[in-house]
Every structure is written in structure tokens, then in C-alpha cells.
Amino acid sequence: MNTSATKTSTVTADGRGSSVPEPDYLALLDRVTSWVQGPGEEWSGRIEATGTVPDDLWKQLREEGFLSLAAPRDLGGTGLSFVQWMGLMEVFSRSHASVRMIVHVLNGTWRAMNPFADEAQRQRFVLPAVAGETVVAFTLTEPANGSGADITSSVRRDGDTYYLSGRKHLITFGVRCDYWLLFARLEGSTGRDGTVALLVDRNTPGVQVEDTSATMGVRGTDHASLTFTDAPVPVGNRLGAEGDGLAVALGGFLTPSRISVAMSCVGLAQRAQQLAVDYARQRTTFGKPLASRQAIAFSLAENAADIAAAKALTLTAAAAWQAAEPTAAALSSMAKLTAVDMLGRVTDKALQVHGGIGYWQTQPIERVYRDARAQRFEEGTNEIQKAVIAREILGGAAG
Template sequence: MSTAAIAADGRGSSIPDPEYRDLLASVTEWVEGPGEEWADRIETGGTVPDALWKELREAGFLSLAAPAELGGRGLSFVQWMGLMEVFSRSHASVRMIVHVVNGTWRAMNPHADEVQRRKFVLPSVAGDLVVAFTLTEPGNGTGADITSSVRRVGDTYYLTGRKHLITFGVRCDYWLLFARLEGTSGSAGTVALLVDRHAPGVEVEDTSQTMGVRGTDHASLAFRDTPVPVADRLGAEGDGLSIALGGFLTPSRISVAMSCVGLAQRAQQLAVDHALERTTFGKPLAARQAIAFALAENAADIEAARALTLHAASAWQDGVPDAGSLSSMAKLTAVDMLTRVTDKALQVHGGIGYWKTAPIERVYRDARAQRFEEGTNEIQKTVIARGILRQAQGPRADAAPADPSAASAARL
């Protein structure tokens, strides 16, 4: 299988509409049935059991977004967003698993040689290999100011540095890790490495005690002269940051935006059900104008964010030049929408919604996490503003990085 024969990012794939509708119904049935049972188990135990990973893998839910040539289902990106919308109504850890596993291959595949494709990409798409995206560091931002470094001795890099907030960094098989050549600065000296989870010279600290998204493991990592074969480097020396922020970040931001839409839909559903069932002073809550207006505002908010997210998804799928700016607009809009919707949904529940026995309590906690995924609101605003100003300047625009994640602004 040659590199040229593979659609690197899957944008040319799609499945027939009847097949897609059947798949959408199957995912919805799982989310509303077994998915709810898994949610209770995750919240009770605080971890995602291996059996859930196995169930998701065997159902084919971990290989939906990749092209058929890589062993995936071959969905278009817009089709995949329709499924993400449904998955996101489930427990946040379920959403996180399908989001990450169905996206990490996008960073690897365009830069992998045939050996790397067989060793890393195909097993990742199949769900047999968990690859954790490993960029963020504790002492600086998430881009050109990374300080984790490697020195090369023959056919081996020796890695030294720290990473933190790494999703699935404990249970993964490899870290897709971004560092820089010793003595370099800026983006020119960065490298993308696939680092074996069990390589020597690594300390892994489980930092999974979070406000929400319970069960999704997160790690803090320390490397001291950890050996990494040069053969496990993606792309060339100097390509690291472009691999991290190129074909991965834009679709991932759109996916996070759609996850906000799905979770908001779940919050709205819980609020509507409660408003219809709860009676005060002889009338259901839904009959009270203040409650009805809150539900109406939520519905409009959700639809607006959904429309913008699908617009961004179509733009990225079609290769539209401003897809990056649209992805940031979608994420900015969707996370703010989710904050408003979940707050009103909790208010509709009254005091009972504050107890852990109420499903809205978990939804409310989980909603806060999306504000940090793939860049804060401040990052998104900077991306959008740069796009606006670059377009206004036309040919006079300089070559400033399109995404502030590639500069010190990432520490916001």
C-alpha cells in the first residue's frame, strides 16, 4: 500500500446515505442503552474499565473516521461530526475515547512512511494501539516555546523534558511527543517522535483527579535521557510543530465544538424532562414562562452553534482556506453556548440538580472541560483576529504563524 494511494486525512471519503443512517441509528441506540450503563459504572469507580475499550473497539466505534484504505469506516468528516454529536451525549470519557482515537491518526498518517504506517497508524485506527498526543508542558505554552529536547547519537535520540495534562498518558502504548533538537529555538528545530510507553528513563504520574470527565486518565511525564529510535520520528527534523498543529488541530477543534453541541443537547433534554415532570403549586414547571423562555433560549443557542460547527466542518472537508479560522469560531461559539445551556439546565432543576444523584450534575461538571481542549477562548480569539487582519492586509500580510499555539500566546 503506497502513500500516494491513501487519502492522507480522509477528506475524500464518504459512505452512502442509507448506510450512514443505519450507523447513526446504531450509535444512538448504544449511547442511550449500554452507554448510560457504562456512565454509571465510570462515575462510581472513577475509571474506564478495559471492558469498555474492548466494547468500543469491537463495535467499530474507534475506527469510524479513518478512510477504508487504513482500515476505517470511511466516513466523510461531516458524517463523522454527526456521530460525534451523538457520542457526546454520553459520558464524557466515552466521548473523549472516540474523539481522540478517531483523530490521532490524522496527525500521523500524512507524515508516516510505509513501515511507520504498518507499525503505528494501522493498529491505531484498528483500536489495537493507543497513541497519546503529547505536546503540552508545565512550564511554558503549547507551541514553539516547548523546551523538551533531544540530542542525537547515531540512530537514537535521547529525550529529556517534562509534559503534563496528557490524555491517556498513563494507559497508552505510545506517546506522540513533540520536542526540539538540543540547542535550537522556535519551530525550526522541532521533531515529532513516537515514544514507547515503557521506554527507560520515564516517570509517569497519574493526575486523573479532575473536576469532571471522570475516568479519562491524564498523566504528568518526566523524561531523562529516554532513548527513542530515529526510525520512530515522523517527518523530518524541523517538522514537529507543523505535524502537531497542521492537519490535526483544525479538525480536532471542530470535533470539540460538536462535542459541546452534543453535551448541550443532553443538558437540554434533562431540563425539558424535569420541567414536564416537576410540579410546583399545582402547575408543571414547563407551564411557567420563566422556565419555558430558558428552554427556548437554550434551543436557539444549540441550533446556532450546531450550524456554525457544521459550516466549519464542511469548510475543512472541502479544503477552504479559512477553515482554520472557522474552526476557532466554532469552538469559541460552542463552548460559550455550552456554558449558558448547562447553567440554565441546572437552574431549571433547582436545588435537586446540585446533588450527584441528578444526571445534570455530571453534565454540568463535564461541560467545563471543553473550554480548555484544543486551546482556550483567548487562543481562539487570537486565531480569528489574525485571520481577519491577514485577509484585510491581502498580499501585504506578513508570514506570522496562522495559529498562536505556535507562539508564546499558547500559555494563555
């Protein structure tokens, strides 16, 4: 008897246990690939020319269902397994970095909210976010602190209202969002036990928003620096209990998000490699195609091996998280660390294959090269990833 055929899959609050039949998934993968290679390329040109992401692109992504792919069906999502979702992220990441950023963020923030939301909050915040009708900006990083228990933005409670003061920066979609999913601490507290997670309305009084979108790459994605001065936030907008703030921020969100960033590195590296291969085949020097030069061929071979290794590790991490294995957090950091370093090597070699012309904005590799550098900062630097990995391998010895 095949017991697996009779097993009932349980979908958790973060979507683990959900999946779609393989034929449906392959059809969806084909549709995403066609969009990335067709309309996605047209949007890329418009974004680079204007430096902004048009509202029409957000609308198209929503209408295509691309903002609701990763969530389970009971939240209005497509119900992909996490490993299936990573296959789509690999493809989306070959598109413009702002397209990838929109799809990555909007398919991820529900993971932080849903496990801690009550039913009223689920209806008000989670379901509209999954549908792509509202944009929730993850708001953790501060200019004078790291991205953990050392946050100093604080709230004081007066009845049914928190009054929020502090600063946040490098907040993706912090300008155009509908809500900031913001992490602060109770006034006078220290450590993780004093942290709270709040959904702060974008139009809350007492908030100063500075647009800081002028970046090296990922053009079109807005970023914000935020200053809060006694900004009122209803207690009803708190996710979980007082003291759950970092659990909301890090618990069900950070591990899968790091794996998603790792797969984004794989997809972007594949795009860089394909551009280099195409150029090497077309470019002729001294009467021979560039691809016939051993130095070029070896660089492309190294890239191919590098990409395959990073992809394999990322899929291992994705499967571990999907199965709720205890090694998933460390594997996610290993995957991101490895994939980020791989992407740097691959894009550098891919640009070098182009020679000097690769430095010009007329060449697609120039944008890919710029966008690749941003991956080092998403969901923690390489140094943070090493600390997570070291804690895992040394934990037993340290008692």
C-alpha cells in the same frame, strides 16, 4: 449530463474525500444512538461509581467498530466523510464524557500521524491505532510553556538514537497509552524549524509517569504528567523530517479536532437541554407543571436557539475543512469558541431549571454540568481561539 456522478473522489492522507452512502450512514447513526442510550448509559453509571474506565469498555468500543469510524477504508476505517463523522460525534457526546473522550481521541490521532508516516511506520503505528489495538496519546503541552513553538522539551541525537529530556503535563491517556506522540525540539534550536515529532514507547527507560487523573469532571479518563531524562527514542520513530514537529502537531490534526470538540459541546448541550425539558414537564409547583412557568419556558427557548446556532456554525466549519477551504482553520476556532460559550450557558440554565436538586449527584445534570467545564481547555482555550480568528481577519491589514 450530471458530471458529479462521474467524478472520482480522491482520498487524501487525512481522509478528506472519503464518504459512505447515505442509507449506510443513517443505519450507523441509528446503531450509535441505540448504543449511547442503552449500553452507554450503563457504562456511565459504572464509570461514575468507580472513577475508572474498565478495560471491557475499551474492548466493547473496539468490537463495535467505534474506534475506527473516521479513518478512510484504506487504513481500515469506516470511511465516513468528516461531516458524517461530526454527526456521530454529536451523538457520542451525549454519553459519558470519558466515552466521548475515547472515541474522539482514537478517531483523531491517526490524522496527525498518517500524512508524515512512511510505509513501515504506517504498518507499525497508524494501522494499529486506527484498529483501536494501540492507544497513542497526543503529547504536546508542557507545564512551563504554551502549546506551540515555545516547547522546551529537547532531544540530542547520537547516531540512530535521540535522547529526550523535558516535561509534559495534562496528557490525556498518558498513563495507559502504548505510545506518546510527543513533540520536542532539537537541542539548542529555537522556533518551529527545530521541532520534531516522535512516537515514544510507553515502556521507554528514563521516563517518570505521574497519574494526575483526579479532575472535576470527565471522571475515568486518565491524565499524566511526564518527566523524561535522557530517554532513548529510535530515530526511526520520528514522523516526517527534523523541523516538521509542529506541522505534525498542528497541520492535519488541530483544525478537525477543534471542530470535533465544538460538536462535542453541541451534543452535551443537547443532553443538558433534554434533561431540563424532561424535568420541567414532570415537576409540579403550586399545582402547575414547571414548564408552564414563563421564566422556565423562556430559558429553554434560549437554550434551543443557542444550540441550533452553534451546531450550524460547527457544520459550516466541518464542511469547510472537508473541502480544504482556506477559511477552515479560522472557522474551526470560531466554532469551538462559540460552542464552548454556548455549552456554559446551556448547562447553567439547565441546572437552574432543576433548582437545588440539580446540585446533587443523584441527578444526571450534575455530571453534565461538571463535564461541560472541561471543554474550555481541549485544543486550546478561548483566548487561543480568539488569537487564531484575529490573525485571520487582521492578516491582510497587517501585510
